[in-house]
Amino acid sequence: MDLVNIATFVLMATLLVISPGPNGALIVKTVPTSGSKAGFANILGFIAAFYVHGTLSVFGISVLLLQSAEIFFVFKILGAAYLCWLGIKSILSAWRVAPNAASLPSDPRENRKSMRVAFLEGFITNALNPKVSMFYLAAFPQFLPFSDSAPLAYILVSAHAAVNLVWFSAMVILLTQLKGLSVSTGFSRWLKSVTGVFFLGFGAKLAFLNS
Template identity: 65%
Template structure:
């Protein structure tokens, strides 16, 4: 794998990362309410899921997912259900219209770091589009005679790009943490993110396997 292939992969991965998707929406939902630490926990979950998908792709297990219509349908429906569940929870919190109670982070009931990590992990682990990305990317950028280490290097590069992009987003969103103390803004944010997550879930439910 030469330098041109590496930079080509980085370009493709960067375009995928910065395109609108559930990861950005999750960060936008988490940080204003729960702070920077929870946002970085989300990112940690993203990266852990990438290594799961990358490992499955390297060892050929993701091929079974894409080639088996039943397995693909089950997997995408689980992912769609999870995204919709996040959206429904967010909408329910908005509709409950509870007053904001300030704590050390200046918000009410912040998401724990463990929950934030789990949300980031499941949002990506249950997304067959991530598996499809690795299955499409690895054959194009890694010669057949390259080692498993070369494949995992691409996973590391994908993780670094995610860390860089979403870290910037976390730092920017942390600046509006004070705004989230306003109950009207909090309800608006939860309503919008809830609707967007349900939209992503519905889109995933109708996803068809590549090829």
């Protein structure tokens, strides 16, 4: 694999990453309410899921997912249901914001729990997204010239992970700078409601995705 192939893949991955999707919506939902650490935990969840999808693609297991209509249907419905659940959860929490919530001290145990939850939300959002498998299955044959190409495949996965890390870390930092807005109960309700609607939209889009 030469540098031109890697650069082309990075460009393709970048266009995928910066396009609106559930990952960005999750970051926007997480950072104002749970802080930057939870946002970075989301990102680590994204990256972990990429390596899972990359490994499945290397060993050809994802091919079965896309060749079997029944398995693909179950997988995409699970992913769609999870995104819709995140959307409903966000909308419901928008109207449970306590007026003085921003002034209450945080519980360290709750913060630790939020890190685990944030990581799992990031991981599951991508692990149950067949679009990620489709991306790897479509991209790998174009950029991996050898039949025994597992090491090269992980270079591409790492490149995809690096693009995600840079883009979404910048988003986390930006949202952290704007954190003062989240003190407003009205803004918090608006933000959670909007992100909830986006999650519902992404879930519905995924549910009607054709294999």
